[in-house]
Every structure is written in structure tokens, then in C-alpha cells.
Amino acid sequence: MDMLNIYFLGKSKIEYQGKGIEDQLGNKAIALICLLVLNEKRYLSRDKIVGYLWPDSNIEAARYNLRYNLWLIKKNIGEDEKGHPFLRVDNDCCSINRDYEFKCDIYDIMKFKPNQKDSIDSIIKLKQLFRGDLLEGCYFNKCDEFNDLIIFERINFEQRKVKILKRLVELYEKDDNYNDSLEIINEVLEIEPYDEDMVLKILDIYVKCGKRVSAITYYNNFSNLLAGSLGISPSNKLRDKYNEIRLTLSDSHPNRETDDYDKMHSKSSFNNKNYPALKIVSDCMKNVEYFWISDVIGKLVAVIDGEYINQLSEKELLDLGYIQSDILSYCSEKENLVYEYKREVMSVCIINAFIKLLNNICQNQNLTIIILNSSDMDEVSANVLKYLRRTQIEGLNIVEESI
Template identity: 65%
Template sequence: MLNICFLGKSKIEYNGESLQDKLGSKAIALICLLALKENGYLSREKIVGYLWPDSNIEAARYNLRYNLWLIKKNIGSDEYGNSFLNVDNEFCCINKKYDFKCDILEVMKFKPSDNDSVEGLLKLKRLFRGDLLEGCFFKKCEEFNDVILFERINFERYKVKILKRLIDLYENEDLFDSVIEVIKEILEIEPYDEEMVLKLMDTYVKCGKRVAAITYYNNYSNGLAGSLGISPSNELKKKYNEIKALANKDLCYDRIDEYKNISGSDKKVDRMGFVIYSDCLKYIEYFWIADVLDKLVKLDKEEIFSCLNNKELWDLGYIQFSVLKFCSEQPDIIQGYRREVIDVCIVNAFIKLLKHICERQNLTIIIKNSSNLDNISANVLAYLKRLQINELKLMEE
């Protein structure tokens, strides 16, 4: 049985034996060219022009004859006695009757249908081990290299088509986490596909992850502005505003109406809003700020953090790791990220967060043992008092 793989590093096996070294790079390139014709004929003249453009006509024809012989010598007949190649004086092609497997032929045969299954699509997806003829480039064979570059783009389109069909099937089963994963794969290939960005934001909302949708939009918008100098479409802006409005509405209707003081007795709060009971440790930088952030995270309200982009969440994540749950993407190594974080970034993100909450409802922060505030937190608290943010109440015990 013959198995051929051209996506990623090329691999050709006949009856379990690798033929890479026996065939050589030009013979493998020739097989790839014939496979791309989908078992159609390719003229000897065209093949010579692709693979030996700088050779004189006699040398080029000899090279072609030698490589055709090499292929026939190493790739024997199939179980039905069919030869792999059909060759005459003018044309070459892969024998349509020959029984073999080839990844690019499997991909090129794909057409979305009602008979598609998740298992079948995942099998096709796994064929994409890399680019077509990955790492392959022949000097002085510009036309052949151009063909391969064009086909690489073409196979990216095939992959996107397969992934989009996979999304349809996942959506039918309400497998929204899988939908998000596949959409992100598509956006790695086509980062400015606004149809997919819209679908990703919609899917985040279906999962109850409005903050992730808002954060993704902010990052996408910043990317467009930075890379292309443009802004998202009106349709995408409208979707963002709808999601943000829903997030704000949910935030406004939440309430916490009681909390425990240090002795354990209950204290009532007679107005709508959040009450945060925080603590201090004098010699640990940012302790009070980190403790307030932890209490906000434990409210389990994603909308609270919707005003912050990934960069700001990462900044706060340095002092309170739990904040990172609201990021749409995680930093690779949070410890390494500290080199890029300066104190003012953390403070600005914290103040922005408090302002965002207080624009929507009251926030009361009870500070236990305020005499033990660390230096940075003490300075931030003093600054907050000077700011006099509406609907923010700071109470020291």
C-alpha cells in the first residue's frame, strides 16, 4: 500500500518502507505536481519548465526520464496490478485506478454535505501537519516555487472550509467551548475575518462569557488600528455595544446587602451596591489592593472586569493571580511578564476598575487594620480619597 503526505514535511511510504531517500527531492516534487492536478495530465514540457528551467533541453529531458524511472522503480504495482504512473511521449499522470492514500487528494475531495461527521472532519483536520511541502524550496525554479506558494494559500482555504463545517456540527450539539476553539484556529489563519470575530463574540455570550467577548473586541480593535490603521465595521461595533449594554445591565441589578465584621456580627447595608471587606499586611507590597481584587473576583461577576483589556488584567494578575480568569488569553509565564509591568500600570488598572464599578452602582470598601497598610497601598488609598470618586465609600476600622 502506498501512503503519501505532502502537508508538513513530505513523507512517502510503500508497503511500510520510507522512500524519501530513494526518490530524492525532485522526484517527490514531481509526484506532488501530478497529485495537484487531481489525476489530470501534465505535459513533459511543463514539468521540465517547473523543475529544470535552467538546463538545456536534452539535459532537462534526461532528468525527467531518470526521475520517472526512479519513481516506477521504487513504487511498485498495487494489489490489483496497476502501475502508479501513466506515461507517454508527451504527458504524465497518476493512474486513476491505482489504490493509494494521499493527504492532499483527501483534502481536495472535501465538499460540505449533510453526511459530514465530527469524526470525519477531525480526521481531515489532522492531515494538516504543516504547509504544503514544508521547507521545500528549489533554487532557480521560480515558477515551481510560485505554484507551491499559491497552493499553500489554497490549502489554507481548504482548512478554513473544513473548520467552518466543524463549527456547524459543534453548534448543533451546543458544544460552545469547542466552537470557540475552532473559531480561534480560523482566526490564526485569517485574523481579520470579521464574520468569525462576530461568531466568536456571539459564542462567548452564549457561554455567559460577556467579559471575554468585550475583551476580545478591544484587542481586535487595537490590532486593526495598529496593523492596518482602520477600525472595526459598524456591524461589529454594534454587536460590541449590545454586549457591553447587557453586561452593564447585569452589573446594575446585582446587590450585596450584608457583610460580616471582624467580630462576626452582621451589618446591614441600606442601599444597592457592593460591600468589600478587606485586610492589610504592612510589609507586603500591594497586599491591600490584592485583597480587594480577590474579594471582587469572588463576587463571581465577570462584568465587573469588562472595562479592562488583557494587558491591564495581566498587570493586576501580577499581584492577584485570580484576576487572570477573566482574560481571553493567558500570558505564557506570569513571572516573566513582571519585567514589563511597572507600578503605575498596576495602580492605573486598579483605579480604572473602581471607577468602572462606581459608574454603575455604589461600592463600599471596609478596611480592617488600616494602620497596617503597606506603603504602596497606603499611597493609593490616599490618592483615592483625593479623587473622591462618586459612589465609592472607603471606611477604615
Template identity: 40%
Template sequence: MRYSDCGGLLKISFLGKPRIEFNQQDITKEFGSKAIALLCLLMINRNGYCNREKILAYLWPNSNDKSAKYNLRFNLWTIKKNVGLDGNGNEFLCVDRERCSINKDYEYQCDIALIKDLLDDNIDDLEDLETMRHFFNGELLEGYYFKECNEFNEVIIYERNLFEVAKVKLLLRLAKQYENRGDLDSCLNTLEETVKFAPYDEDIVLKIMEIYELQDKNSLAVIYYNTYKNRLVNLLGTQPSKKLTAKFYELSKRPSKGVKLGKTDFDTNNKQRICIKTKCINGIKYFWMASVIKSLLEVEGLQLEDYLTDTQLRDLSYIQPDIANSLGETSARTEVPDVRIAVAFVKLIEKISDSIRLKIIILAENEMDDFSRSLYEYLQDMRLHVDLISE
């Protein structure tokens, strides 16, 4: 079944900001929060039914019996009023004195229903998988929290976790299809998206390293391993598995012949290294520092967010606006104290040099601005794994 075959007059999205369309008209505003909650609850149980008493306990737990039943009748009426018959004349809801459910014969499209059904069917068609990927626009009922409805909120949290697992499963299937077709760039991008939801899944980390290897980008695989290892040590206090570490040593023993500007490779001792070229202009405060940051941003596979906090990166965006772009922000900070800029810059160089031999070529070093020179001299005194070379 392809998505183009699914449909009907009714379309519902619960992932991200809820949206309800009927006959190509957005009718979301016609539904209050409890009506949307009720609709979501019925959709989660679309292959069965919901007992009225259970719905009351979920959505109006602290109301008296008369008020709760009235609220349920009103919200059922709201749904029926705004969701008309489908193309075959079927009503959307089946309601009696005891139960409520979605009519199984009613034609509609709903993101959470499609995702669950197609994943259960083990769909591996690339077109279906790519379309499903776009349905994941956020969490289930994103931004919604229902006051005093503790049991219902627990249901939503549970379902959110299920959909996160479903997304990982979907992305892994998609990555496999890309790999089978030889589209290694798409495979890699998909795997890197998957890691955001399963950051400590070493099978995914290993697969990313293997894809880099297939692309003859062993140095990027090593960078990725080091980044993962640092995260593992700092956050969980543990080390990568023997299998992953063995892959790292295998790849790190394949050094390149020479270091290239803006690239990563390895020296004869298998030490990872990066070489960048920077410029100086006297009289323009921070210019050399900004040049260093810009050159680092251009190094393939090097992510500054792996070395600094968001706050530190935003501080540096004051002197190098390209950082704001890398963070997905539209503008850099307007004013930052010099001491914070200095601390963030030194920390960046220090953190990178912990795992990488950094070579910084400085053009026209005699033209370096005063503020940058003070930090340049400070870095020289720190005896880091940094080569500062004037040309």
C-alpha cells in the first residue's frame, strides 16, 4: 500500500502540532484541547474501542459524574459536528451507551495510524519509507499537557516513547535501502539522524564508521569515534565496546601521506591532525580569532558543538557569525564581554587539541590585532598539541 492510495476527506496529524483537515479545510480551531485529546485517545485505540468510564477517568478525573458525562457528550458532539461523512457515506464515530470508537469502515488518513500499520507490515519500499519519514514532525501532541489528567498524560508519554522507537526503526530501514542502492551520502545522513534518538546505540555508531570507510573517509570515521567516545566517557563514565574500539584501531592505522588544509588525516604515529590557514588584520579586534573559528568550521567532519556548550558557541558567534548559522540561528549575539569570548576561544582550542594535533598557519602574523595576540601568546604558554606557525 502506497501513501498515495491512502486518504479520504479527513486528514489528521498528531505528531508535532496537531492539525485536522476535512475536505481540504483546516478545522483544527474548532476543537478544544480535550476534543483533540479524545480524538487522539480514540485513534490510539482505533482497532478496538474505548469504554466511556475509562475515557471519563482519563480526561475528567476530578469532575463529578454529571459534569464529566456532559463534557464527554459535548466533545463527542464537537467531533461529529465537524467531521462529516466520508465518500461512502460512513460516519466517523461509533458511539453507544457504553463505548466509543472510530468506525473501521471510515476512510481517513492519520499519521500515527499509517506509521504503526506500515511498520507492523514490515514495509521496506523506499518511497513509502521516505514519505513516512516526513510524518515525524515532532512528538505526539507536542506542547500539550493536560492539567490534573495524570493517567492520560502517562499514556501520552508512553506513546511518545513508542513513536521514538518507531522512528529509529524506520530510519534504520531507510538507511539500509539507501546503502543497498549505493547512495552512501543519504545512508550516512539518515544514520546520523538516527543517532539523535539512540545516541548510545553502538551498532549505529559502527555502521556510520563503516559507511565512512566505504567512502574512503577513514579520518572522518576516526573523528566520529573520538566524538562518541568523549560523549560516552563524560556523560556515562564508560568506554566504547571492544568491537567498536577494534574498528577504530583498524581505520586509524591507515594514515594519509600528507596533511592538507582544511582536512583531517594522521601522522606517522597515527595521531589525528588538522591543518588550517588563518589571516590577520591589525586594528580589527578579534580578527585572527574569527579567522581561526571560520577555518575550523570549514573542516569536514569537525563539529564545534562537540567541544563547547551552546552558551560558549553563542558567545563566539559574536566575533564569528557563521557559528550562528551552524546552530540554526538567524543572528549572532549582539554583545558579549571580552572575558567570555576569551574563555570560550581558549576552551575550544584546548578541547580540540586533547584528541587532535592542530596546526594553525598564521599569515601576516605581525598584523595580528592586540586582543587576538594576547590569546595567541597565552596559547603558546599552555603547551597544547597545537602548532602555531607564522608565514
């Protein structure tokens, strides 16, 4: 039986009895069909339709345009084999006929709900329906409300795609198909790059495949992405997973992977190009001593491995804690120490501790510090910055940007 097949994702395509009829319908008739399908076969008032598609026309002209496009649709899309018309139309409303048999990509996607009967093949078929954006390349002049609706629905369908991809990941995981799982997870991350649940799945898969070094590297790259793009650190759940992987790696028997891990963390084999890059964005404030240094320390505490901080002495931690309290959480007996350390800290102590922290990090990791509004940097921080540029710590890159 030749059916009506409608495709709205990507370039619009409408086939009736095996032939494309887009040219016979025209853009507004196609937009009208799309609008009715998006309303999931509910009645849509004529006034609402003309408000979407002919907002700049007077009421008589708009109603005429609607009647004409309804006639075009009826003329080109006939009744199905059971005699059902494609549209239900009365004096006030329009809708897709619930009894009419047809196929439509967005309608199939809108009906999707994960269930136990899902198969890999059925989900792949849904995935293949995403040929592009909803009504791709279409823009309707002076139809602002309709154009806004399409943009909104494009976002909705992107989220539906993510839902379908995640269901496919679950089915691949159930079959222990790790390669295909990783491929689909990466498709999800192209849409939602900060989805930590998907990152957790990647780490789990790497561990199951015996690639714990790959898991650690992936975590570091993701952590840098969060720090550089959002200025935040991974969730506790993700950090706990990372620490668990590192612990199992250090406790395992020597093998090729642990040898590679030791090389990766060995100062003697350090090469800037071979280590994961860490990037933070810092800001400045005039006339507030140590503001930039404090901001950098705070950003670093949020994203770096604690082992770099633990290499500082208790006194050095307290020196830095004088300008950035976040680092005090690394003091072993911070309450008593802080109480005893109420005296003002000498600037040289703060600066030396700060430089030592940067050196600790750059022994095993490239660090880029982006400075916003450097012209507003306080005097103490500006002098430290000059020193850092002069000494050129290996692995440290400082970039000034204006906003």
C-alpha cells in the first residue's frame, strides 16, 4: 500500500503514492501541515493558525490564504484506503485526522517513550530520522511567532534525540557492546558536552576494558573543559570515580598500563606536549591587594588534583589561606592552626607559597591562566605576574584578554 510519508527533519519532503508533492503544496502548506503535526493531532483554531502564518495580512486575506492552503493539501493528499481524509476541518478548527494512516518522522519521534520492548534496531531507525533541523533552511518572512516556535521545537527535538541516543547506549551496554556505546556517548556529548552522567559511563567502559590510564586522561580533559568553559569543577560523584580509578591503578600489579601511567606522572620524562592541559580564567580588581592571586588560587583549588596542594607545608597553606580561605581545607588541623596564626602574614611568604603551588602543578601538567581585565590588576599581583613572565616556569602559559 502506498502511504503518505512526511519528513520535516532536514529538507522538508512529502511523498504521496510514491511521488514527491512538495512543489505542488508550497512552503506555507508544508508549514501548516508541520504546525498541525506538532500539535499532536489536537484541534488548532483557525485564528491561531493565521496568527502564525499570515500575521501581517488583514483578517479577510488571512482567512482566504488559510482556506486556499487547506484546499491545496486536500487536492494533493487524497483519502487513505479506508476512505479517511488527511485533515479534519470545521468552521473554527483544524487538525490531522487521527484515523488517517501515514508516516511522519517528527510524529514517530514524539511518540517515543523508552520501554522494555525497545530493540537496538528500532532505536537505530529512530536515530536515522534525524537528518537535520526541523524545517531546515526555512524562514518565513514576517512570521515571527511561527519562526520562534520552530526554533523552540528544534531545541525540543535535539533533547528528544539525546533521549533516544541514551536509550541506545543502555541497549549497547546491556549487550556489552562497548565500542558502539562509546560512539553513541560521544554523539550525546557533541550535543551536551557537560553531561557528567555520560562521562561517568565513559570512565566505566574504559575501566571494564582495562584502559584505566585512558579513563584518567579523559577525566583530566573533561575537568579542564569545565574549568575553562564554565569555571567549575566536576561533581563529587565524578571526582570520587576518578579517585577510585587512580587508587585501583596504583594498587594493581605492574604491567604495561601502569608503566605508561608512571611515565605520564614522572618528572624526568616530562614533555609539555604530552601532558593534559589545564586552563583557568581569572579576573582582576583594582586596589584590592592580592585579588588576582587569590582568584587564581581559588580557581585552582576547585579543579586540580589535591596532591599538588598537599605538597605544600602547613605554614605555606596558611600563608595562602590568609588571602584565599578555600585552600585551608587542606590543613590537617586547620582550626587550631588558624587560631594560632592570626598574625599578619608577610607578603613574601604568600608570594613564595603561590609560586611553589604553580611549580608543583607544572611539574606534571600544562597550566594556562587566562587573565581578564589585566589593566585592573592590583599592584602586588602585577609584580608577581612580572616575575612569573621573567622566570618562565616550564608548562605555565599566561594569556591576557580584555572584555
